[in-house]
Structure formats: structure tokens, C-alpha cells
Amino acid sequence: MPRFDISAELTGQIQLTHDIFLLxxxxxxxxxxxxxxxxxxxxxxxxxxxxxxxxRPLSIHRVVRGKKIAFLYRNVGRGTRLLSRYSPGERLHVLGPLGHGFQMPSGHPAILVGGGLGSAPLLFLAEELPRDSRVTVILGARTGKELLSVDQFTALGHRVLLTTEDGSLGRQGLVTDVLSEVLTHGPDSRPCIFSCGPWPMMKAVYAMAHKRGLSCQVSLEARMACGIGLCLGCAVPCRDGRGYLHVCTEGPIFNAEEVFWGPSQ
Ligand SMILES: Cc1cc2nc3c(=O)[nH]c(=O)nc-3n(C[C@H](O)[C@H](O)[C@H](O)COP(=O)(O)OP(=O)(O)OC[C@H]3O[C@@H](n4cnc5c(N)ncnc54)[C@H](O)[C@@H]3O)c2cc1C
Ligand code: FES
Structure with missing residues (x-):
């Protein structure tokens, strides 16, 4: 797979919330x-x-083919704080695209489940899904202000369902409450599920998919030193207990069945 190590001009840096930026x-x-x-x-x-x-590893949030890419990121520490100080016209060294992406569903409806910054890889997916796919997007966050990319998902014509923990926007609760209803009452019989967000959320999404025998792909994160398979620092345990998955080269998108989610899975 081709990858490029480039010096890229920064063309936009928009602060969306107190700690989230679109670059x-x-x-x-x-x-x-x-x-x-x-x-x-x-x-x-x-x-x-x-x-x-x-x-620092960042998911590709959007692309304009032949021209630009965008990242959606949260300022959580030294690297992302420094990144948030870059201004248009400055340059960044960027290596990519890296890792394996989502496998597109063929002929199946899709349900995208994103918690918090989970919108980062899911918007690109939503934009690239086949035009005739039936797509439901379930987005959740603590508060309405933290729900990201809602207008962009809606503009694609997908069904978008919102949930917040404090009830300030959409339904009060968790994305899994909404997912449970969609799976129980929805018209689609064999949807493929795509999820990105905090580990406990993805674990719960996987459990619901597994119970119903549905395909579920998840976007995993791990601390990464190299991003290209050299340092082996990004290992997460496999489900079968026989080794590790390397997030940078074998992921970051995995079939959720491959992942060891914890003792109670
Ligand atoms: C494949 C991949 C895609 C990612 N995509 C995005 C994205 O689109 N947007 C985004 O905001 N973040 C994303 N991340 C996480 C992002 O890489 C980290 O938040 C970032 O590297 C933190 O760097 P820092 O120097 O600001 O924080 P540090 O000072 O290094 O750490 C600050 C805090 O963040 C935690 N942290 C740091 N790196 C990670 C990590 N990789 N995973 C989980 N926790 C971490 C640390 O444990 C610590 O608590 C992604 C990570 C991976 C592996
Ligand atoms: S980050 Fe170095 S091997 Fe994955």
C-alpha cells in the first residue's frame, strides 16, 4: 500500500470546543x-x-481527493497541545496513510456508532460508503457541545440519531441504548456495525453485535512510537490468547471478534 512522508502546509486550524480542533x-x-x-x-x-x-497518530477524518486531508483531534497532552498552536501557512511532517481501514459492507445496511471523538474516522467512512447503502449513524457524547460532525453526517442524507449523557441534545443515555433499539425494532435484518470511541463503549457494542451474530468492526487506539510495525509497542491481546495484534499494521480497524475485550467478554 502506498504511503508518503511529506512536509504539508497547514491550511486550516479551527477550534470546535475548548479542547477539540479540526486541522x-x-x-x-x-x-x-x-x-x-x-x-x-x-x-x-x-x-x-x-x-x-x-x-502522534491521528485518524484521517476527511479527504478532498488530490488536495487535502483533515484531522479531528483533542488536546490531551504535550503533542496535541503543540499541534493546536500551529497556524495556517506553517508546515507539518506527516506520514501516511497507514494501517488497514474499514472493510466496506457489500449489500448490507451499515450502522456507525461513535462515542466522543469516534466521529474522527467515522465521517470519512460515512462519506465513502456506497451511495445506495442504508446508513444509520448513532453519535453519543457527555453533552450536546461535545457531539461532533453532526451537520456533516446529516448532510450526507444518513439517518442520524443523537444521544447525550446529560440529555442536553438528543436522547438522554448512551449510544448502546439507541443501538439496542435500532437492532430490536429497526427494519434492517443483517446490518454491519462500525464503531469508534472509548474502549468500554466499543466492548458493549461488540457484545450486542456478537449476541446477534452481526459483523462488527472497531477502530482501536494504542500508544504508538513508530506507526509502521518496527517498535511492536502498539500490541493488544488477541481474543484466542495466543498472541497480540499490532494496531499500527494489522489495524487500527479490526473485526471485533479478534480482540480480547477483557475477562468478562
Ligand atoms: C490509530 C490511532 C488513531 C488516533 N486518532 C485520533 C484522532 O483522530 N483524534 C485524536 O484526538 N486522537 C487520536 N488518537 C489518539 C492520539 O494519538 C493521542 O491522543 C495523542 O497521541 C496524544 O499525544 P499527546 O502528546 O498530546 O499526549 P501525551 O502527553 O502523550 O499523553 C496525554 C494523555 O493521553 C493518553 N494517550 C496518549 N496517546 C494515546 C493513544 N494513542 N491512545 C490512547 N490514549 C493515549 C496518555 O495515556 C495520557 O493520559 C489516535 C490514536 C491512534 C493509535
Ligand atoms: S507503533 Fe511501532 S509497531 Fe506499531
Whole structure:
């Protein structure tokens, strides 16, 4: 699979909430090669040093083929704080696209389940799903302000269901409450489920899919030093107990059946 290590001009940096940003860069080669679910390693540097040394992994949120890619990211620490200080016109070193993306459903309806920043890879997926797919998007967050990309999902014509923990937007509760209703009462018999969000949420989504024998793909995160299979630092245990999955090369998108979700799975 082609990948590119480029110096990219930053074309947009929009602060969406107190800690969430939408970053756009000129990266035509990566935009052309990327598939939904893939990620890039982004180098962030303070002005006068090579620190932090390691690049940070970010999912590809959107592409304009031949031109741009966008990342949706939360400022959680040193690297992402530095990233949030970059301005249009500055340049970033970006390596990508990396990893394996989502496998597209053939002829099946799709249910996308995103918690918090889960919209990061799911919007690209929603944009690339076959035009005739029936798509339901279930988005959840703690509060309405933290629900991301709602207008963009809606503009695609998909059914979008919202849920917040505090009830400030959409239905009060968790994405899994809505997923349970959609699976029980929905018209679609064999939907494929795609999920990204916090681990306990994806674990619960997987459990619901497994119980019904449905296909479920998840986007996993792990601390990454290299992003290309060299350091073996991104390992997560396999379900069968016989080894590890490497998130950067074998993922970040996995069939949820392959993952060891914890003792009570
Ligand atoms: C394949 C992949 C795709 C990702 N896509 C996105 C995305 O689209 N948007 C986004 O905001 N974030 C994404 N992440 C997570 C992002 O890479 C981390 O938040 C980022 O590297 C943190 O760097 P930092 O220097 O700001 O934080 P640090 O100072 O290194 O750490 C701050 C806190 O964040 C936690 N943390 C750091 N890295 C990770 C990680 N990889 N996974 C889970 N927790 C971590 C640390 O444990 C610590 O608590 C992705 C991670 C992976 C592996
Ligand atoms: S991050 Fe180095 S092997 Fe996956």
C-alpha cells in the first residue's frame, strides 16, 4: 500500500470546543491513497527543539481527493497541545496513510456508532460508503457541545440519531441504548456495525453485535512510537490468547471478534 512522508502546509486550524480542533493540511498524495479508517503519524515540534521526538497518530477524518486531508483531534497532552498552536501557512511532517481501514459492507445496511471523538474516522467512512447503502449513524457524547460532525453526517442524507449523557441534545443515555433499539425494532435484518470511541463503549457494542451474530468492526487506539510495525509497542491481546495484534499494521480497524475485550467478554 502506498504511503508518503511529506512536509504539508497547514491550511486550516479551527477550534470546535475548548479542547477539540479540526486541522486541515495540503496532502494530495495521502488524500488520493487513503481509505476510511486509516491514520497518519503527525510530527509536532516546539519551535526550537526536536521535542517531542515521536510523531502522534491521528485518524484521517476527511479527504478532498488530490488536495487535502483533515484531522479531528483533542488536546490531551504535550503533542496535541503543540499541534493546536500551529497556524495556517506553517508546515507539518506527516506520514501516511497507514494501517488497514474499514472493510466496506457489500449489500448490507451499515450502522456507525461513535462515542466522543469516534466521529474522527467515522465521517470519512460515512462519506465513502456506497451511495445506495442504508446508513444509520448513532453519535453519543457527555453533552450536546461535545457531539461532533453532526451537520456533516446529516448532510450526507444518513439517518442520524443523537444521544447525550446529560440529555442536553438528543436522547438522554448512551449510544448502546439507541443501538439496542435500532437492532430490536429497526427494519434492517443483517446490518454491519462500525464503531469508534472509548474502549468500554466499543466492548458493549461488540457484545450486542456478537449476541446477534452481526459483523462488527472497531477502530482501536494504542500508544504508538513508530506507526509502521518496527517498535511492536502498539500490541493488544488477541481474543484466542495466543498472541497480540499490532494496531499500527494489522489495524487500527479490526473485526471485533479478534480482540480480547477483557475477562468478562
Ligand atoms: C490509530 C490511532 C488513531 C488516533 N486518532 C485520533 C484522532 O483522530 N483524534 C485524536 O484526538 N486522537 C487520536 N488518537 C489518539 C492520539 O494519538 C493521542 O491522543 C495523542 O497521541 C496524544 O499525544 P499527546 O502528546 O498530546 O499526549 P501525551 O502527553 O502523550 O499523553 C496525554 C494523555 O493521553 C493518553 N494517550 C496518549 N496517546 C494515546 C493513544 N494513542 N491512545 C490512547 N490514549 C493515549 C496518555 O495515556 C495520557 O493520559 C489516535 C490514536 C491512534 C493509535
Ligand atoms: S507503533 Fe511501532 S509497531 Fe506499531
Amino acid at each position: 486541515t493540511i495540503e496532502a494530495g498524495e495521502i488524500a488520493d491513497a487513503a481509505t476510511p479508517g486509516q491514520f497518519c503519524m503527525v510530527e509536532v515540534r516546539s519551535a526550537h527543539s526536536r521535542d517531542p521526538l515521536l510523531r
